[in-house]
Amino acid sequence: MSESPVLLLTGATGPVGEAVAALLAKRGDRLLLTGRNTDRLAQLERTYGTPGQVETFAADVTTAEGATAAADQAEHRFGRLDGLIHMIGSFQAGPSPIIDHGRLLAVNFLSAVHATHAVLPRLGNGGRLVYFGSPLAQEPLAFLGGYAAAKAALLAWVRALSHEVKDRGVHANAIVMTMADTPEARRDRPHADFGQAVTPDQVARVVAFLTGEASDGVYGALVPVMGKFGFSSALAGPPPGKRP
Numbered sequence: 001m002s003e004s005p006v007l008l009l010t011g012a013t014g015p016v017g018e019a020v021a022a023l024l025a026k027r028g029d030r031l032l033l034t035g036r037n038t039d040r041l042a043q044l045e046r047t048y049g050t051p052g053q054v055e056t057f058a059a060d061v062t063t064a065e066g067a068t069a070a071a072d073q074a075e076h077r078f079g080r081l082d083g084l085i086h087m088i089g090s091f092q093a094g095p096s097p098i099i100d101h102g103r104l105l106a107v108n109f110l111s112a113v114h115a116t117h118a119v120l121p122r123l124g125n126g127g128r129l130v131y132f133g134s135p136l137a138q139e140p141l142a143f144l145g146g147y148a149a150a151k152a153a154l155l156a157w158v159r160a161l162s163h164e165v166k167d168r169g170v171h172a173n174a175i176v177m178t179m180a181d182t183p184e185a186r187r188d189r190p191h192a193d194f195g196q197a198v199t200p201d202q203v204a205r206v207v208a209f210l211t212g213e214a215s216d217g218v219y220g221a222l223v224p225v226m227g228k229f230g231f232s233s234a235l236a237g238p239p240p241g242k243r244p
Contacts, residue, residue: 017033032077108147
């Protein structure tokens with residue numbers, strides 16, 4: 001059996017998820033890519049899929065049941081599980097009713113809790129947990145309160161989690177990133193200067209660092225990956241057409 005690490009990638013169907021999958025697969029890691037978009041999963045399977053190295057599984061990891069099913073599949077297919085890269089998130093701008101605040105918390109924060117609780121018992125001594133936060137958690141902007149609060153909860157929880165698991169050699173860290181330069185982002189913000197933004201490949205290289213031996217001494221870090229971003233930038237707020 002291969003000794004290459006086995007990583008569960010949740011929310012793997014977006015541009016950042018694809019970049020992460022491509023880089024880690026090239027490194028030789030064994031990956032289970034999960035998400036709800038079955039068409040995108042099928043495309044990833046065609047592009048990167050190799051039985052026993054990169055496989056896909058459709059799951060809604062915003063629920064405890066979906067998270068457990070994904071972790072079960074990773075362990076079943078590869079024989080073990082060594083880490084989690086949790087990329088699930090949802091962004092919403094504008095005045096939000098209470099029900100939307102609940103949804104933002106469920107997707108941006110509680111999904112990470114569900115996924116982690118499913119993965120942790122399978123890690124043994126050692127493992128890598130990587131999450132994705134936002135600078136809005138520390139510098140919230142108007143009409144982005146629900147999203148900012150959810151990401152703030154996530155980052156506080158990751159720091160606490162790190163204290164809980166580091167004695168068993170498990171690394172829990174978060175990437176704090178702004179909007180990446182993706183086709184969707186460019187479509188929504190046609191006048192923004194995306195020379196200021198990070199690229200999915202740049203984010204993927206940080207994920208590779210946090211899941212590799214080079215980060216053996218890193219526990220509970222919130223790693224900024226923000227390019228030349230500033231809060232005066234058009235990248236800071238919602239798309240122009242979605243402003244309240």
